[in-house]
Amino acid sequence: MSKLADLIIRGGHAVTPNGTEAIDIACVNGRIVALGQLPGWSALQELNATGLHILPGAIDSQVHFREPGLTHKETIAAGTRGAVLGGITGIFEMPNTNPLTLNQQDLQAKQAIAARDAWCNYAFYIGGSAANASQLATLERLPGCAGVKVFMGSSFGDLLTDDDTVLQTILRNGSRRLAVHAEDESRLRERRGLVEKSGDVRQHPYWRDEQSALIATQKVVRMALQENRRLHVLHVSSAEEMEFLAGCKPLVSVEVTPNHLTLTAPDCYERLGTLAQMNPPVRDARHQQALWQAINNGLVDVIGSDHAPHTTAEKQQPYPQSPSGMTGVQTLLPVMLNHVNAGRLSLQRLTDLTSAGPARLFGLAGKGRIALGYDADFSIVDLQATRTIENHWIASVSGWTPYDGMSVTGWPVHTIIGGRAVVCDGALTTAQPCGRPMRFFESDNNEDLTP
Numbered sequence: 001m002s003k004l005a006d007l008i009i010r011g012g013h014a015v016t017p018n019g020t021e022a023i024d025i026a027c028v029n030g031r032i033v034a035l036g037q038l039p040g041w042s043a044l045q046e047l048n049a050t051g052l053h054i055l056p057g058a059i060d061s062q063v064h065f066r067e068p069g070l071t072h073k074e075t076i077a078a079g080t081r082g083a084v085l086g087g088i089t090g091i092f093e094m095p096n097t098n099p100l101t102l103n104q105q106d107l108q109a110k111q112a113i114a115a116r117d118a119w120c121n122y123a124f125y126i127g128g129s130a131a132n133a134s135q136l137a138t139l140e141r142l143p144g145c146a147g148v149k150v151f152m153g154s155s156f157g158d159l160l161t162d163d164d165t166v167l168q169t170i171l172r173n174g175s176r177r178l179a180v181h182a183e184d185e186s187r188l189r190e191r192r193g194l195v196e197k198s199g200d201v202r203q204h205p206y207w208r209d210e211q212s213a214l215i216a217t218q219k220v221v222r223m224a225l226q227e228n229r230r231l232h233v234l235h236v237s238s239a240e241e242m243e244f245l246a247g248c249k250p251l252v253s254v255e256v257t258p259n260h261l262t263l264t265a266p267d268c269y270e271r272l273g274t275l276a277q278m279n280p281p282v283r284d285a286r287h288q289q290a291l292w293q294a295i296n297n298g299l300v301d302v303i304g305s306d307h308a309p310h311t312t313a314e315k316q317q318p319y320p321q322s323p324s325g326m327t328g329v330q331t332l333l334p335v336m337l338n339h340v341n342a343g344r345l346s347l348q349r350l351t352d353l354t355s356a357g358p359a360r361l362f363g364l365a366g367k368g369r370i371a372l373g374y375d376a377d378f379s380i381v382d383l384q385a386t387r388t389i390e391n392h393w394i395a396s397v398s399g400w401t402p403y404d405g406m407s408v409t410g411w412p413v414h415t416i417i418g419g420r421a422v423v424c425d426g427a428l429t430t431a432q433p434c435g436r437p438m439r440f441f442e443s444d445n446n447e448d449l450t451p
């Protein structure tokens with residue numbers, strides 16, 4: 001008797017824990033129920049993946065979706081629409097919204113918007129600050145919370161922890177992996193005057209130099225090691241930090257962004273002006289080579305986009321009043337697949353960075369691998385397709401990408417979330433957003449982790 005699935009993906013090459021396999025995948029109730037040659041199965045929906053690669057759903061563990069409060073830059077609806085169009089099946093969203101995400105009410109307000117509007121799966125960070133430091137052990141375990149994020153240097157918004165005593169209180173109050181933006185606030189303040197009058201964005205990596213990043217990274221790592229607290233250093237941008245971080249495993253994990261792997265100073269500032277301005281800055285080729293080395297030797301654990309939209313009008317303000325940040329959630333996979341095509345990393349390594357990596361570091365239940373019983377989230381990509389990234393493709397409210405005009409080989413084709421084809425042949429299919437909160441092993445209500 002034939003077995004009935006909700007969805008069968010046939011004819012593709014799947015990246016599984018065994019390598020790359022020519023297998024079919026059957027999904028029931030949002031889970032993977034069979035893998036292999038599946039002649040005895042039929043399905044309500046069959047997806048032909050001939051010539052395509054099926055990756056475990058890619059998770060972007062660093063995005064700023066600006067809602068509530070800054071919806072002229074981005075919204076959860078538009079940000080997650082961009083995510084699925086770019087092949088991303090889940091996101092972790094950052095707390096520097098307005099209001100900041102500092103307590104249970106703030107978190108629930110975002111979750112309520114996402115329950116209505118999110119096209120992909122989601123989790124939200126709580127911001128760590130003097131205001132909530134002593135409550136973080138409880139807050140970080142709320143369902144759907146990705147953990148705590150700390151800004152050691154001011155970037156965008158009012159979230160800042162530049163006081164060592166507060167940082168120590170934060171490190172002591174909680175046990176989950178703490179995510180940090182590591183730039184040293186006092187050095188940033190000292191050095192801003194050096195570039196203030198120039199109006200020249202090429203000075204950005206000079207103002208926020210590699211020492212600013214290294215000083216903060218070394219300080220927070222030292223403190224975390226003392227407290228035996230797991231740490232996640234976001235958007236590592238310099239050779240010096242990578243050299244230091246190589247000695248800090250396994251307690252400390254490392255993120256890099258596609259921007260730091262792809263754009264290079266001074267060229268990017270000459271071509272893009274303040275559009276290329278982000279924190280920590282895109283640096284020169286020496287640093288970029290060190291980041292690639294860290295991708296290839298395994299030091300880097302995840303790739304996050306740091307999707308941080310601002311409107312083009314805001315970006316056009318004279319430097320350094322121009323805000324830092326670029327869109328990225330929609331271009332993460334196209335840009336990284338292009339690097340795969342160019343031979344800079346393998347497809348297996350890319351899925352380690354975008355799927356298995358986030359699942360392993362943050363304790364995501366049911367995510368990160370194509371395996372029996374895991375969630376049926378897939379990024380199905382065409383490694384041969386050559387396309388041009390263009391602003392008009394970008395779903396973000398801000399409507400632009402630093403990669404406008406870039407030709408890439410490797411493109412997301414279908415995005416499957418919970419066994420539903422949300423994007424088919426590059427276009428949204430379902431009438432309604434159907435993203436769900438992601439579940440964490442270290443969350444306080446884990447009763448829903450049972451099969």
Ligand code: DOR
Binds near residue numbers: 064096277279309
């Ligand atoms: O460039 C950045 N922009 N870096 C950050 O860490 C924050 C972000 C934003 O929220 O705009």
